Amino acid sequence: DIQMTQSPSSVSASVGDRVTITCRASQYISSYLNWYQQKPGKAPKLLIFAVSNLHGGVPSTFSGSGSGTDFTLTISSLQPEDFATYYCQQSYSAPFTFGPGTKVDVK
Amino acid sequence: QVQLQQWGAGLLKPSETLSLTCAVFGGSFSGYYWTWIRQAPGKGLEWVGDINHSGSTNYSPSLKSRVTISVDTSKNQFSLYLSAVTAADTAVYYCARGLGSTEATMGYWGQGTLVTVSS
Numbered sequence: 724d725i726q727m728t729q730s731p732s733s734v735s736a737s738v739g740d741r742v743t744i745t746c747r748a749s750q751y752i753s754s755y756l757n758w759y760q761q762k763p764g765k766a767p768k769l770l771i772f773a774v775s776n777l778h779g780g781v782p783s784t785f786s787g788s789g790s791g792t793d794f795t796l797t798i799s800s801l802q803p804e805d806f807a808t809y810y811c812q813q814s815y816s817a818p819f820t821f822g823p824g825t826k827v828d829v830k
Numbered sequence: 831q832v833q834l835q836q837w838g839a840g841l842l843k844p845s846e847t848l849s850l851t852c853a854v855f856g857g858s859f860s861g862y863y864w865t866w867i868r869q870a871p872g873k874g875l876e877w878v879g880d881i882n883h884s885g886s887t888n889y890s891p892s893l894k895s896r897v898t899i900s901v902d903t904s905k906n907q908f909s910l911y912l913s914a915v916t917a918a919d920t921a922v923y924y925c926a927r928g929l930g931s932t933e934a935t936m937g938y939w940g941q942g943t944l945v946t947v948s949s
Contacts, residue, residue, distance in 0.1 A: 757935050766940065767867075767936075769929065769935070772929055772937075812875070822874070
């Protein structure tokens, strides 16, 4: 199985801050990397697919980059609705594993 | 607008079979992957398995001996069955539809169903 790691596990930030989350795969996954946002008690939502493609309705303050094994999710200016947990996920090979999540909370 | 609505028993006893169904509203049913994901309380997301419109399945190796995913194209529904459940299977179970024809990129999600396994 491909193991996904994320750092940091949590980050405290303020509205307007730039937030960067890193995701690393245990082996090569090309560009098969997705990011999801989950708020408490809610289903996850797809934010970014294939490293850098924003899903419909996702604001341009979100961006993704990387390739191979190392990937980054950046929120350029944190908004109140962005406080949530973020998961990366590889869609390269089954089982399609998720990272452990990064919680973005209020500083 | 694609919407997924799921239902099933929320309380099971050990050794029983979990059964969940997800109905899809809006959009075509064919040409996509239909996925189940679960999340144990306070934990991260775990991919359970998926099925495409032609019935080809892919399961998590850790659950493969106990899991079945099926599709009923006439009803635009797909289902998850997990046999011989234990407390370790207690989780919120989500159904999801793939984005485009790509496997394992879950673009649309159901609301989730909490399944508790307890004697």
